[in-house]
Amino acid sequence: MAVPKKRTSKAKSRSRKANWKRKAQLASQKAISLGKSVISGKNKSFIYINEIDPNNNS
Template structure:
């Protein structure tokens, strides 16, 4: 027969949410940093097509 599970405490719930938000914040910060480096042209670890390469493909 099915038995009801114990209720999760608010502290445990808040701890999980805080961890999730911290991870999301780190990812957002990384994405912003990568975007800034790509726009400034200093990126060496991110490969993307440039306008020069696109012109060669069209011919």
């Protein structure tokens, strides 16, 4: 026979939600920082080709 599970406390629910939002905030800050570095031309973490070379067929 099915037994109902115990209720999760408000504190635990809020803690999980806060952690989830904090992770999203950090990810968005990294994305914005990366975008700014690409626009400013100061990116050093990856290779970014700004223009397509017409002589290159691939």
